[in-house]
Amino acid sequence: MESKNQETAQNTTVEEQKPSETKKKTVIPVGIGAAGKVWRQKREISFHQFANNSPFQVKTSWEKKQERRKKLERTKELQKSMRTSRIEEKRELIRRQEENKMRRQQNEIKNAQIQVIKNVGKLKKMSKKQLKQIKKTRIDKNGNVEYVDAYAK
Known part of the structure; x- marks a missing residue:
């Protein structure tokens, strides 16, 4: 009788353990990575798959493309105008420097004491x-x- 009671007791424990085992996921240990960073988890999907499915890969509408092109054109025009204005400023600076140089030379001639060597x-x-x-x-x-x-x- 005791053996039957023990068997039934064991059966009940087995039955109780079965539902808990089904709930648990079987985790296969991967091991330590080459860098030794134990806290890091392995990626579920590779970077290649992630990059191809990213929102940047989604096709944009025609209106958005046109808008981007117009924005790019505006920035290029702005860059060009900035470049030309910078070139004009440099030319103006060079012109003023030449004028100042000429003015200095003329003032030097006016103020000079000349002695003719005969x-x-x-x-x-x-x-x-x-x-x-x-x-x-x-x-x-x-x-x-x-x-x-x-x-x-």
Whole structure:
């Protein structure tokens, strides 16, 4: 009798365990990854499948494409206008610098104390430093008087 009671007791425990076993999922241990990051879980789908099914891969409507093209054209036009304005600013800056240079030269000519060297023998006696300081006047194409080094061509 005791053996029958034990068998029935074992059967009841087995029956009780069966529903709990069906609820549990069988987890197959994968092991530790090569990098040793145990906390990371393995991806369910590969990156390739994810990238192909991503919202970026979904086809866009014709209106949206046209809108993107117009936006791209506007940005290109804006870039072009910015480039041209920058080039114009540089040209204006160069022009102003040239004007200032000409003005300085003209003011230098006006304020200069000129001493004409009539005796050529003095030039032959002068040292190199003194010869470098000597300037010669020349009239350019526009009719402006300019100072040039004595031995400049």
